[in-house]
Amino acid sequence: MGLRWYHFALWAGFIILMYAMPDLVSKGTLRTFIFANFLAIFAISWDVLSGRTGYISFGHPFLIGIGAYTTAILTKRFDVAIEISIPIAVVVTMIGSTLFILPALRIRGSYFALVTLAFMELIYQLVQVIRPDLTGGTRGMSGIETLTRGAVNGYYMSLSLMLAVAISMWLLMRTRVGTALSAIGMNEDSVQGSGLSTTRLKLFAFLTGAFVAGLGGAFYVHYLGSIAPRALFDINFVFTIIVAALIGGSSTIIGPMVGAFFLTYLLEYLRPFLPGAERYFIYGGIALIIYIYQPKGIYAVVMQAWERLRSGKSA
Amino acid sequence: MTQIIIQGLLLSGLYALIAMGFTLIFSIGRILNLAYGTYLLIGGYVYFYFSQMLGMPKLVGVLLAVIVGAAMGLAKYRMIVKPLKGDHVTIPIATLILAVVLQSGVILVFGDSSKILLPIVPGVERVAGATIPFSNLLAAVASWAILISLYFFINKTHTGRAMQAVSMDAKGAAVSGIDSDRINMITWGISGGLGALAGVFFASYTQLTPSMWVAPLIISVAIVIVGGIGSIVGTLIVAHIIGFMEIIVTALIAPELRGVFTMVLIIGVLVIRPQGLFGREEI
Numbered sequence: 001m002g003l004r005w006y007h008f009a010l011w012a013g014f015i016i017l018m019y020a021m022p023d024l025v026s027k028g029t030l031r032t033f034i035f036a037n038f039l040a041i042f043a044i045s046w047d048v049l050s051g052r053t054g055y056i057s058f059g060h061p062f063l064i065g066i067g068a069y070t071t072a073i074l075t076k077r078f079d080v081a082i083e084i085s086i087p088i089a090v091v092v093t094m095i096g097s098t099l100f101i102l103p104a105l106r107i108r109g110s111y112f113a114l115v116t117l118a119f120m121e122l123i124y125q126l127v128q129v130i131r132p133d134l135t136g137g138t139r140g141m142s143g144i145e146t147l148t149r150g151a152v153n154g155y156y157m158s159l160s161l162m163l164a165v166a167i168s169m170w171l172l173m174r175t176r177v178g179t180a181l182s183a184i185g186m187n188e189d190s191v192q193g194s195g196l197s198t199t200r201l202k203l204f205a206f207l208t209g210a211f212v213a214g215l216g217g218a219f220y221v222h223y224l225g226s227i228a229p230r231a232l233f234d235i236n237f238v239f240t241i242i243v244a245a246l247i248g249g250s251s252t253i254i255g256p257m258v259g260a261f262f263l264t265y266l267l268e269y270l271r272p273f274l275p276g277a278e279r280y281f282i283y284g285g286i287a288l289i290i291y292i293y294q295p296k297g298i299y300a301v302v303m304q305a306w307e308r309l310r311s312g313k314s315a
Numbered sequence: 316m317t318q319i320i321i322q323g324l325l326l327s328g329l330y331a332l333i334a335m336g337f338t339l340i341f342s343i344g345r346i347l348n349l350a351y352g353t354y355l356l357i358g359g360y361v362y363f364y365f366s367q368m369l370g371m372p373k374l375v376g377v378l379l380a381v382i383v384g385a386a387m388g389l390a391k392y393r394m395i396v397k398p399l400k401g402d403h404v405t406i407p408i409a410t411l412i413l414a415v416v417l418q419s420g421v422i423l424v425f426g427d428s429s430k431i432l433l434p435i436v437p438g439v440e441r442v443a444g445a446t447i448p449f450s451n452l453l454a455a456v457a458s459w460a461i462l463i464s465l466y467f468f469i470n471k472t473h474t475g476r477a478m479q480a481v482s483m484d485a486k487g488a489a490v491s492g493i494d495s496d497r498i499n500m501i502t503w504g505i506s507g508g509l510g511a512l513a514g515v516f517f518a519s520y521t522q523l524t525p526s527m528w529v530a531p532l533i534i535s536v537a538i539v540i541v542g543g544i545g546s547i548v549g550t551l552i553v554a555h556i557i558g559f560m561e562i563i564v565t566a567l568i569a570p571e572l573r574g575v576f577t578m579v580l581i582i583g584v585l586v587i588r589p590q591g592l593f594g595r596e597e598i
Contacts, residue, residue, distance in 0.1 A: 056404055058411070103586050110347035113407050114536055115585050121533055122578035129571045235529055239415045242408060277525070278423040284416035291412060292398060295405050 002174065011167065018159055022152045030151040034223070036264035037158035041165050041216035043244040043256030048169060049097075049209025051250030052178075053202060054185035055104055058238050059116030060213065062123055065232045067093040067214030068221040069127070072144050073134050075222075082145060086218045093214025097206045104202055117238075124233035140228030147222045154223055161219055162257070165212055170253040172208070181205050182251055236280070243287045249299025258298055263287070319562055321447060327558030328455030329516055330534055331462055331551050336509035337535035338542070338550050343482040343502050345403065346396060350410040351535060352528025353417040354384045354510025359518030359527065360421055361511070363432055373435055380515050381508040388507020392499060414528060421525045429524040435515070454516035461509065466547050478502055537577045541584045556580075 022030060042064060050057045071089035074080040080088075103115040128138045135141070148154045172178055180201050183191045192198050221227050231237070240263070248259025263283065270279040294301050337351045358380040366376030395413065399405045434450035441447070469475035480488040481495045489495055517531060537557060542549030557580070561573045 054404055056407060058407075103582070107585055110345060110403050110407060111540075111585055113347065114540060115582055117533070117536070118578045118581040118585075122575060122582070125571065125574050125578070129569065129575075235411075236415060239411055243412060246408060274423075276422065276427060278419050280415055280419035281423050284412050284419060288409065288412045288416060291405075291409055292395065295399075 015163060018163070019156075021159075022155060027151045030155045032264055032268045033261075034151070034154050034158045036261045037155075037162040038216060038220050038223070039240065039244050039264055040162050040257045040260035041212060042241045043248070043260050044165055044169055044253060045209050045212035045216060046241050047245045047250050047252075047256050048173075048181075048212060049205055051245055051256075052173075052181040052185050053205050054188075055202070055205075056113045057100070057116040057209075058113050058235075058242075059100075059118075059120035060241050061233050061237050062116070062120045063093050063097055063210050063213035064217035064220070065123060065127075065229075066096040067217030068227055068232065069135060070214075071218040072141055072221050072227050075145050076141055076143070077134055082147065082222060086215070086222075089218040090211055090214040093217070094207050094210045097210030097213075098203075100206055101203055104206070105199060117235075120233050120238070124229055127229045127233070135229075136227075138229065140226065140231075142226035144221060144225050144227065146225045147219070157219070158223065161215070165215070166253050166257060169208075169212070173253065177201070177204065185251070239284075243284075243291075246295070247287050247290050247297050249297030251296075252299050255297055255299040262298070317442070319559075319566055321442060323555075323559040323562040325447065325451045325455045326562055327555040328458040329451070329513070329520060330538065330558045331554035332454065332458030332509070333513040333517060333531045334535040334538035334542075334550055334554055335458075335462060335465065335547075336506035336513070337532075338539050338547070339478075339502050339506045339509075341539050343478065343499065347403070347407040348391070348396075348410050348506075349407050349532065350391065350414040350417065350528075351506075351510060352530075352532035353414050354387060354507050355514030355517050355531045356421060356525070356528040357387060357417065358384045358511025358514030359432070359523050360425060362515045363425075363430060363518070363523055367433060377435070377512065377515055380511045384511025384514070385504040385508035388503040388505075388510075389500060391507070392503035396499075396503075414532075418525050418528060425525070427525060429522045432515075432519045432523050434519050450516070450519050454520065457512075457516070461512075462547065462551060469547065474498070474501060533574070533577065537581045540581050 021033065025033075042060065045063075046057065046060050049055070049060070067089045070092045071082070071085040074085035074088060075082055099119065100116060104112055107115070127135050132138075148157045173181070180191060180196055181204075184198060184201060184205075188198055191201070244259040244263050245256045246259070247263065248257065249255025266283055266286065267279055270282055274282070290298065290301075333355065336354065337348065340346055340348050340351070361380040361383045362376040365371045365379050366373050371379075391410075391413070395409050396406060399409060434448060436449040436453050438449045439446050440449065440452075467475075469478060477488065477493045477498050478501070480491065480493055481498045485495050488498075513531070518527065521527065534557065538550055538553045541556070542551075542553035557577055560576045564576055565573045
């Protein structure tokens with residue numbers, strides 16, 4: 001897998017820094033960090049499913065929502081223990097992701113993006129109407145059992161989950177499977193021509209992405225303690241996830257994390273100046289400029305600058 | 316029954332008008348302009364600002380809305396679509412970001428709360444128990460008129476035929492001496508103007524809210540996907556299928572389920588017959 005000593009050193013440094021964070025910053029900042037952690041999980045999941053294979057999903061909240069709703073309904077309505085309900089939620093999300101497979105076998109590009117968008121709108125409308133006694137209808141559910149109390153515990157929980165996801169995905173993407181997934185994004189026909197089954201690879205990407213999305217969604221709902229359809233199945237939520245993954249740098253693991261932290265921070269920083277949804281004006285504007293300038297994101301910009309510095313030194 | 320037919324016709328006319336601008340852009344170069352709904356958003360708000368806040372004549376408000384919409388279309392083509400070279404992954408994402416930026420821009424200027432638009436033509440007519448607001452009737456009539464003139468424009472004029480040529484094969488069109496850049500500019504301008512005009516009618520049909528761009532986008536997507544690419548007749552027929560289904564579902568089953576049929580239709584058609592019901596073979 002081509003692991004080098006500096007990989008371990010960088011990860012170790014990052015982990016130590018992140019775990020020391022509660023001693024360094026205030027409780028309010030810590031809550032921002034929790035949201036950044038969850039956003040990073042969702043962005044990594046989106047990146048595994050879409051960023052690498054090029055099958056852009058605009059319906060990622062569909063997967064997150066399945067995970068979140070499954071565990072919320074199980075714990076609240078049927079008194080299932082969290083330890084059991086979260087694995088069930090993850091499995092259900094993975095089953096739900098197979099709905100994406102069918103279109104992905106026939107259509108590519110813009111059309112696939114449209115189907116996933118339609119899936120999200122479909123579930124948004126169905127959740128409110130079908131069995132409102134279970135899903136809580138339009139208003140959603142509140143009073144769901146939470147895993148942690150207080151900002152510090154919540155931070156450790158979300159951080160551990162985020163790091164576990166990030167490191168395992170990082171290792172996975174360094175294997176040959178990861179390389180093949182990125183190759184699909186570049187040229188699907190030539191991957192097929194090399195004798196690899198693109199159907200199986202896509203299935204693998206979707207199931208892995210769904211696994212992470214379901215896990216993130218389930219933990220997220222047990223952190224928040226409430227769930228509402230409009231907040232979840234929303235095009236603005238899709239926007240936040242995709243922007244985090246792309247601004248940081250898709251097809252990397254560090255990229256979505258950087259993007260999630262950068263954007264959550266930007267949003268918090270703007271709060272004193274623009275309290276409401278107007279913040280997205282600046283946030284989206286910055287995202288758009290970065291994206292048009294470099295579609296591969298901040299990661300690529302930094303790497304290019306680093307290369308330039310190095311070649312400048314040796315010359 | 317009469318009520319369903321009348322309301323269905325009015326809604327379908329509006330939907331056909333909404334989808335028209337989207338069809339044009341999607342037909343030329345398969346560009347998925349997810350910011351299409353913001354033409355309607357901006358068009359509605361421009362009309363609101365000039366005719367209701369400044370008190371200008373309504374016709375001036377509509378004209379200004381169309382001009383702003385067309386200018387937006389041109390700017391979008393120049394600043395986003397052309398630099399990204401029509402890429403199928405980056406353009407949907409860039410336009411989605413743009414849509415959210417414009418939505419929050421509207422919130423920044425006009426605030427978060429929804430606004431009621433005065434009807435363009437006041438008054439209602441009652442026919443067999445159905446209420447027909449004149450502005451909805453005007454929207455339906457205008458949409459029919461625009462669709463017919465667009466049909467003739469695309470099939471009979473030189474520019475329209477050039478648009479068709481570019482949508483079929485950009486390279487071939489360039490070889491025949493068509494300036495595809497100019498054709499693209501014209502198409503984006505028309506698309507923006509039509510979107511803004513549809514926005515004025517759509518806003519008077521529902522309400523003026525900063526998030527009013529999502530529903531028209533989904534409707535146009537459904538109409539274009541199901542109707543097939545590059546088919547004006549398909550657009551018209553599918554707009555009526557979707558409009559009537561929404562009215563029927565609302566009247567007979569449950570108002571909350573009105574969008575479900577549309578989504579099922581999009582998913583079903585894309586999986587079973589990706590070229591649409593009336594479109595040409597491709598993909």
